[in-house]
Amino acid sequence: MQKRDRGLATTTMEQKKLQYIQEDLERSRSFLQQQLKSLKLSIPFNYNKIFCVGMNKTGTESTKAALIELGFQFAPQLPGERMLKDWAERRFDKLINFCYEYQCFKDIPFSLPYTFQILDTHYPKSKFILTIRDNSQVWFESIKRFHGQLFSQGKTPSWDDLESASYVYKGWIAEASKYIFQADDYGLYDQSRYIEVYEFHNQMVREYFRYRSDALLVINTASEGSYDQLCKFLDVSPVRTKFPHLNKSQ
Template sequence: MSKIFCIGRNKTGTTSLEKAFKDLNYKVGNQRDAEKLLINYIEHDFESIVNYCNTAEVFQDVPFSWPDTYKHIDKAFPGSKFILTERDSSEQWYNSITKFHSKKFADGKRIPTKKDLINATYIFKGQPWLVHKHIYGITDENTYDKEIMIRNYEKHNAEVKEYFKDRPDDLLVINISQKDAFKKFCEFLKIESPPYNDFPWENKTSDIGANKNSKIIKLKRKLKRLKEKIQ
């Protein structure tokens, strides 16, 4: 059975993609269950990840945003579609992920330390540190080494594009902040009559502008409810 996999790195708009798919009535995989597959990924147990993919139609974020996962699920689900999301620059991506992790794993004013990540209880204690160690290859105190992380981000994007270079119908590469991104998204998936014209921004950090159309939709719904109360 063909499926859709969003394989862009975290903080490239994957949560906004998830919101769009849900609004379009696709069944999206449970993200918390997917995040529990970290140990399976580390141990190269891709069979468990493939089995998880039988639970829905669309999947995003980890472990699908990590190196090589897309190769295994591509073989397991021939005919599936893949979406690689990117930011305006590698620098922008790095600033976004460090800002997000600062709020999530530290005090919001500094980049998390190795100790912060080891003691973090997201999913299970130490999970964030294992991600840095096994996904980014960072093992020392400089947990957010800019050069290492950017190189890892760029390497992932380049490898995805190389893997699908002869299959343009199977891979969509987009920056969801660009004006024509949602149009490309709909054309790629052959979606007709979408509920809005641009991606709804979700889980944004301060460097990402809010989506105006999403705000307009919410305002219209609010006005509608007010009119119903008046009548």
């Protein structure tokens, strides 16, 4: 009888020990899943981050949609836009820390001059995508029309319209016009001024990566074959034949 009791006790202890092992394995599995999730898909690829550095209204929304469909994860846009003044003062410490948490990025301040050089330094082996329009005139008309739709019922916005607009926070879009295009009540939507900034930025990006074609892709999302170029650049299999067309302002 005592042997039987000892046998039962041994079996119970072994069952409890097995239960503890199973619970520990489950905790370990859960922890590893969380760690893999936090890596934001960085493991399967031989590059670090993806920075979309084309200026606003160059197909950045379509690029984002295509990348998400391919399985990439984008950072929220608002925190970056709130760093506009930091960008104007060339202070990038917050931005560098922000980028650590995510995989893909677009629009302000990533779409502005000087940002990409800092990101390339702090996040080596990253990919940069410069989206462009058919020509500078097309881009200017698109951004002017888009702002009109957002801030002034379809008309070219005035400085007062921008100062009273509540995008990001009240007056943010007016600050953006001042910091990026040196435009206030004077020079607002001056075609030559805006196009000069647009072309300067594009030229800076191209020149910086001149001898590193593996790091930079220049594409017009409306062009035939541009989607396949993107997939080849990122070494992923395409899931469609061309870019989705989003955020259309014409």
